[in-house]
Amino acid sequence: MKILIVVSVLFLTWTVQSARILGVFPVPGKSNYFLGSSLMRALAEKGHDVTIISPFSENNLPKGGSYREILLPEMLAQLETRRNEINMYELGEVSPFINIPFLAYLMSEIGEILFKETNVQKLINSGEKFDAVIVEQFFSDAHKVLAYNFDAVQIVFSSVGANIWINSLVGNPSPPSYIPDSMLSYSAHMTFLERLKNTLISLLNTCVHHLYLYPKHNGIIRKYFPNGPDVHDVLYNASLVLLNSHPSLNQPVPHVPNMIEIGGFHIKPPKQLPQDLEEFLDNAKDGVIYFSMGSNLRSADLPSEKRDAILKAFSKFKQKILWKWEDDVLPGQPDNVKLGKWFPQQEVLAHPNVRLFITHGGLLSSIETVYFGVPILVIPIYGDQKLNAQLAIGNGYGLSLSYDELNEENLFQKLNELIENPKYRKNVRSKSSIFHDRPVKPLEKALYWVDYVIRHKGAPHLKVAATELPWYKYLLLDVIVVLTVIVSLGTIIMWLFLKKIYQKLYSKSKQRKLKKN
Structure with missing residues (x-):
C-alpha cells in the first residue's frame, strides 16, 4: 500500500511538473489575443511559469502558476493608425492577388515592432531560459528565432486550421486540387476554373514567401540577432503545431503527426448573464x-x-x-x-x-x-x-x-x-x-501535447522527413527529369530502330519490284 501511495505521488508530481513557457502573440487583433491568452492562462493554471508577449493585457490574472505579461503598446498604436487609414468594409472588394502581397508587407512591417520594444529587448538579453516558445503563425517567421535564443522547444499556434503558411514548414501535403486557399470561397469540389485560380493563388503565396517574406524576415533576424541563425534554420524547427480547427466545421485535410487539432479550446462553460x-x-x-x-x-x-x-x-x-x-x-x-x-x-x-x-x-x-x-x-x-x-x-x-x-x-x-x-x-x-463527440476536451488535448513535446525534448520522432528535403526532391523533380530522359531516349531509340527496319523492308520491296520489271 505504501509503495502504491509513493508511486501515485511521484506520478502526480511528474505530470504537473512546472515548465517555463513563453507565448508570442503579437497580432493586434482581439480575437487572436483571446485565443492566445486562453491557451497561456490554461498553462499557467496547470502550474507552469508563463510569460506572454502581446499588445493586450489581462484584467484577472490566472491562478495556479506564474503569469507575466510583456506588452506591445506600439502594436496597438499601429492598429489604430491602420484602422483610420483603411475602410475594413472595402477589403472584401480587393482581389487575393493584391491582398496576399499587401498582407505580407503589412505584417512584416508590424512584426518587426516586437523586437524594437524595450521590454522585449530586456527579455532577449536577460539570459533567461525557457522550456518552450509558442509562436502564433501569422507572417511572423522571424519571431521563431526566440526559440533558438532561449534554447527552447518551438511550438507553432495557428488561429485557423492547416494552411499554406504552415503546411510547407512541417511537410504537410496540401494539394490545390481539393484544398482551397483560405481567401477563396470555394468548396472542396472545385470547377476547372476554380482549381486554376486556386493553383495560381497557391503559386503566388509560395513566391511571396520565398522571394519576399523569408528574405525580409532573415534581414530582421540579422538586425536584432547578429550572431543568430538563418531564417531557414528556424522555419522548419517546429516540434508541434496547434490548429484551431475541427472536422465538424472545417474541411477534412491531411495532417502530419505533429499537427494537432484543438478547435473550440477557447470555449468555456457559460456564465450567468447580466x-x-x-x-x-x-x-x-x-x-x-x-x-x-x-x-x-x-x-x-x-x-x-x-x-x-x-x-x-x-x-x-x-x-x-x-x-x-x-x-x-x-x-x-x-x-x-x-x-x-x-x-x-x-x-x-x-x-x-x-x-x-x-x-x-x-x-x-x-x-x-x-x-x-x-x-x-x-x-x-x-x-x-x-x-x-x-x-x-x-x-x-x-x-x-x-x-x-x-x-x-x-x-x-x-x-x-x-x-x-x-x-x-x-x-x-x-x-x-x-x-x-471527442475522447478528450480540446483544451486538455492542447495542454497534453505542449507537455508532451517538452517532456520528450522536442519530440523529433513526430517530424516527417519532408522538412529536411530540398524542394526539388520533395516534388520528385529530379526523378521526373530522369524518367523523362529515359522515356525520351527509349522513344528515340525505338523510333530509330523501327525506322531502320522500315528502310530495310522498303529497300527489299523496291528491289523485288525492279527484278520483276
Whole structure:
C-alpha cells in the first residue's frame, strides 16, 4: 500500500511538473489575443511559469502558476493608425492577388515592432531560459528565432486550421486540387476554373514567401540577432503545431503527426448573464436574432444605406434583435432591437431562445455557432470569412449574403429562410453533436501535447522527413527529369530502330519490284 501511495505521488508530481513557457502573440487583433491568452492562462493554471508577449493585457490574472505579461503598446498604436487609414468594409472588394502581397508587407512591417520594444529587448538579453516558445503563425517567421535564443522547444499556434503558411514548414501535403486557399470561397469540389485560380493563388503565396517574406524576415533576424541563425534554420524547427480547427466545421485535410487539432479550446462553460440581458432573452417568446460583426469590424462604421436597409429588414420580424452596436445611438432604431457595445457572445449563443446568429464569419464565431447549435447568416468581408461562409452553406447550417448584395429585400429573404426552415437548426445540431463527440476536451488535448513535446525534448520522432528535403526532391523533380530522359531516349531509340527496319523492308520491296520489271 505504501509503495502504491509513493508511486501515485511521484506520478502526480511528474505530470504537473512546472515548465517555463513563453507565448508570442503579437497580432493586434482581439480575437487572436483571446485565443492566445486562453491557451497561456490554461498553462499557467496547470502550474507552469508563463510569460506572454502581446499588445493586450489581462484584467484577472490566472491562478495556479506564474503569469507575466510583456506588452506591445506600439502594436496597438499601429492598429489604430491602420484602422483610420483603411475602410475594413472595402477589403472584401480587393482581389487575393493584391491582398496576399499587401498582407505580407503589412505584417512584416508590424512584426518587426516586437523586437524594437524595450521590454522585449530586456527579455532577449536577460539570459533567461525557457522550456518552450509558442509562436502564433501569422507572417511572423522571424519571431521563431526566440526559440533558438532561449534554447527552447518551438511550438507553432495557428488561429485557423492547416494552411499554406504552415503546411510547407512541417511537410504537410496540401494539394490545390481539393484544398482551397483560405481567401477563396470555394468548396472542396472545385470547377476547372476554380482549381486554376486556386493553383495560381497557391503559386503566388509560395513566391511571396520565398522571394519576399523569408528574405525580409532573415534581414530582421540579422538586425536584432547578429550572431543568430538563418531564417531557414528556424522555419522548419517546429516540434508541434496547434490548429484551431475541427472536422465538424472545417474541411477534412491531411495532417502530419505533429499537427494537432484543438478547435473550440477557447470555449468555456457559460456564465450567468447580466440581469437586463437575461430578462431580454428570457422574455423573447418568439426568439432572438443575435447580430455581431466581431471585434475588428464595427457595425457603427456601416454606410448609412446599409444600416438603414438592415433596420428596415429587422422591423419586419416578430423576433427580438440583439445588435452589437458600438455607438450610444442608432438612428431609426426599431422597438424590437436592443443595442450593446459588447455582449458575452458565448453566453448569448448558449441561451435557448436565440434562433439565429448574423455574423461576419470570423472563425471564432463560426466555431461558437456550431458548438452551441445556432444557425448562421454570414456577411463575409475579408480573410477566411468567405471560406467559412462556404463551409456553413456546404454543411447545411447557414446561408451567406455578400456585402455588395446587402439590402433590405435580400436580408429579409435570407433571415426568413433560416428562421422558418427547420433544416438549418437540424443540421447545425447534428454538427454540434459531432463537435462535442471527442475522447478528450480540446483544451486538455492542447495542454497534453505542449507537455508532451517538452517532456520528450522536442519530440523529433513526430517530424516527417519532408522538412529536411530540398524542394526539388520533395516534388520528385529530379526523378521526373530522369524518367523523362529515359522515356525520351527509349522513344528515340525505338523510333530509330523501327525506322531502320522500315528502310530495310522498303529497300527489299523496291528491289523485288525492279527484278520483276
